[in-house]
Structures are given as C-alpha cells and as structure tokens.
C-alpha cells in the first residue's frame with residue numbers, strides 16, 4: 423500500500439486508534455518467537471531504519487545501536503507484553519481489620535505511547551478498600567510498572583491496572599488516577615511542553631462521590647507537576 427493511502431486510512435480511523443478493549447491487542451502467535459529470536463529480528467529492522475536514514479552503521483558510536491535498541495524493546499520498555507513477567511502480587515489476610523482506604527500515591531510511571539513510540543512520563547496513584555485481603559505495597563508499584571512496559575494509551579493503562587488489582591484483591595473497590603506527560607504532545611507535533619494528561623478509573627465504592635473525593639484529596643493532583 424502506498425504511503426498516501428496509508429495516511430488516508432489513519433485519518434479515516436478517527437478515534438478508533440484509541441481502542442475499545444482493556445486488553446492490549448496481541449496476535450495469537452505473539453510468543454512463538456523466543457526473546458532471543460525477537461531481539462535478532464528487531465536488530466535487523468533497526469539496522470534498516472538507520473541505514474535508510476543514511477547513517478553509517480560502521481561508525482563506532484552507532485554500530486551497537488541496533489542490538490541495544492532491540493534488547494531495550496524486548497527486555498525493557500516492552501517487557502510487560504510477556505505474561506511471564508506479570509508480577510506475583512502476594513496477598514495476605516487483613517488481620518488488623520483495617521477498613522479505611524489505602525492509597526499508594528506518586529508511583530513513578532514510564533511508559534511508551536503506542537501511536538508514536540515516544541515516552542509517557544508521569545505518576546500513578548492507586549487506592550483500594552480491603553475486602554478481607556491486603557496486598558504488599560510494592561506489588562502495586564510492580565503492577566503499574568508491568569502494564570506500563572507496553573506500547574500504551576493512557577486510558578487502557580489506567581484500566582488494566584485497576585482490573586489487575588480488582589482480581590488480586592478480590593474486590594471492585596479499586597481506583598487509579600494517572601497524570602502523565604506524553605512526549606508525542608510535548609516534544610513534537612503541537613509541541614506543548616506544559617500539558618499533561620489525567621485519566622482515572624473508579625471501581626465499586628469509588629463510584630461514590632464522597633469516597634472518590636477522599637482519594638482525590640489524598641493525591642492532591644494539582645501539585646504533581648509543579
């Protein structure tokens with residue numbers, strides 16, 4: 423398909439590029455290749471991109487780039503595509519009968535915009551109300567990190583984090599707010615360096631405005647990027 427036709431198709435998509443499912447769209451054969459095989463294949467693709475751009479890959483500084491980028495894609499920034507890397511979120515009994523909301527705030531978030539493959543940088547804030555079990559605090563940071571390490575749209579990332587914690591904690595009463603900068607907006611295109619994007623997902627009790635307010639008061643959103 424020629425480039426002009428492809429660009430027209432993207433235009434015709436409208437907002438469909440945002441995607442409707444909470445699941446990351448994966449092919450059924452996504453894990454037929456091993457990580458090593460994926461790195462070898464992506465290395466060639468990166469080599470081709472740099473070569474096409476006219477760069478001399480024999481240059482000392484550039485010669486390791488294709489391997490470096492391929493490893494970074496497979497093992498680091500897109501490492502959360504592999505279900506083997508899903509964190510084991512051990513829960514334990516809420517013996518102390520703590521009934522209030524627990525908030526894990528200011529969780530550092532690095533993700534990648536799936537439209538431009540540019541960074542998304544921000545903070546995630548999570549809250550839940552225990553239904554008998556408690557999750558280790560760090561596991562919430564790990565869950566954020568796992569889903570962030572995928573090509574993402576912020577809306578889906580927010581929903582995936584909530585869905586995972588609802589499953590782990592066996593309760594609907596989970597909420598997540600993400601406040602993040604998209605480099606595709608800040609550093610290119612419209613180049614608006616000051617704007618950031620806020621997304622939220624409020625499950626169960628957090629649909630109640632008072633409970634939601636309490637959570638939002640804890641995270642004092644407006645101060646995050648000052």
Ligand SMILES: Nc1nc2c(ncn2[C@@H]2O[C@H](COP(=O)(O)OP(=O)(O)OP(=O)(O)O)[C@@H](O)[C@H]2O)c(=O)[nH]1
Pocket residue numbers: 432439440535536537574575576577604606607610611612
């Ligand atoms: N809803 C949503 N949109 C996103 C996210 N990340 C990037 N985008 C947007 O995805 C859109 C892709 O639109 P296109 O018009 O195909 O891309 P483009 O021509 O590069 O658009 P500009 O960024 O406006 O130059 C852009 O408006 C991005 O800002 C996200 O997490 N959620």
Ligand SMILES: [Zn+2]
Pocket residue numbers: 535536537538539540604606607
């Ligand atoms: Zn983008």
